Amino acid sequence: MGGGNGQKSKTARERNLEKQKQAKGSQLESNKKAMSIQCKVCMQTFICTTTEVKCREHAEAKHPKSDVSACFPHLKK
Numbered sequence: 001m002g003g004g005n006g007q008k009s010k011t012a013r014e015r016n017l018e019k020q021k022q023a024k025g026s027q028l029e030s031n032k033k034a035m036s037i038q039c040k041v042c043m044q045t046f047i048c049t050t051t052e053v054k055c056r057e058h059a060e061a062k063h064p065k066s067d068v069s070a071c072f073p074h075l076k077k
């Protein structure tokens with residue numbers, strides 16, 4: 001594998017991209033650990049930062065016959 005300086009700098013950039021991807025991957029790992037909201041109907045888990053809007057969207061999309069509070073009791077008013 002030959003190559004001039006141009007190719008070398010490209011490789012360095014690609015290496016940096018790899019590092020960034022790995023950093024994002026570890027963020028996903030910590031997000032998985034932060035799962036704390038669970039739909040009581042289908043037992044799907046959501047990260048604790050999931051907004052009420054997203055929970056309602058899930059309930060309406062997946063369980064149109066069920067009340068939102070049946071899926072996510074913490075949303076009860």
Ligand SMILES: [Zn+2]
Nearest residue numbers: 039041042062
């Ligand atoms: Zn569900």
